[in-house]
Amino acid sequence: MKFAVIVFPGSNCDLDMYHAVKDELGEEADYVWHDSTDLSGYDGILLPGGFSYGDYLRCGAIAQSSPVMDEVKKAAEAGKPVLGICNGFQILTEAGILPGVLLRNKNLKFMCRTVTLKVENANTQFTNEYAEGQEIRIPIAHGEGNYYCDDATYEQLKKNNQIVFSYANDFNGSRNNIAGITNERGNVLGMMPHPERAVSDLIGGSDGLALFKSIVKQWREANVSHA
C-alpha cells in the first residue's frame, strides 16, 4: 500500500508519520509537498501534525486553501482512506471534509502528555484491529484540541457512529470528550492524539500501530485478490 504524507510549511510530525508507515508498518510512503496537484498514485493520504503556516488566522485555515487540498477532497470522495492527525485534523475541519472545529483548550494551555483513549467504534477501516471499548495509551500535544460542534451536528455524529475515539478523562474541553471522528462515509478520520508517536515500545508505547495496521488490512481485503 502506498501512502502520501502531505507536507505543509510548518508541518512537524511528517517524519514521525513517514517513519510509522515505512519502518514500523513496512509499507510505501512519499512526502508530498502542499502545492502538488496529483495524488492519483496513492492508496492512502496522511495529513500530519504541526503548525502549518504558523497557525495564522486560525489553525488549519491557510493550509486548507493549498492546491493539494483539492486533491485530498477528490481522494476522500473516491473513498480512499484519509487520516488527519492533530493539525491534520484541524485542516480537515477547516476544509469542510469533517464537521465541527477545534478551539483553544479550555485552560488555554498547550498540553503534551500521554492520555488514555477509548475506542468508541471498532468497526471502521481505521480501528478494525482494536476491540470496541478498548482503552489505549496515545500521546497528545496540542493547544487547540477542544472539539466543538453544534447540537445538530453532534446528534448526527452519534447517530452515524462517527465518533471513533474519546478521551477517558476531560482535559481540553472537547464536546463529550471527543478525540477523533470520521466523515459520514467512514473513510476520513481526524483525531487530535498522535498514534504515529506510539508505534514502538522503544519510544514509550505501541498502541497506535494497530490504527495503521487497520488501514492496510482493510485495503488489502478490498484490493488484493487472494489465491
Added chain:
Amino acid sequence: MKKVKIYVTLRESVLDPQGSAVMGSLHKMGYGDVEDVRIGKYLELLISDDTRDIDAYVNEMCHKLLTNTVIEDYRFEIEEAVSQ
C-alpha cells in the same frame, strides 16, 4: 479603492476561554463590574477594483477563508480610500 473593515467575533453559543481569563484579570485589578469579555479579530482589506459587487466579494472571502462560520460571526464596513 475601497477600505473594508471586518470585525470577527465568536458566536454567542461558543465559550471564549481567552475572554474569561481576561475578565478574571480585570476583576483582580478591581474592575469588578465587568460582566463579560469576548475577544475577536479585526481585519482591514484594501481593494483596488471599484467596479465589482463589493458586498458579495467580501462575503465570499469571509466564507472561504477569513472566518469559520461554525464558530464565528462577522460584519464589515466599507469606506472610500485613497490609493497610496
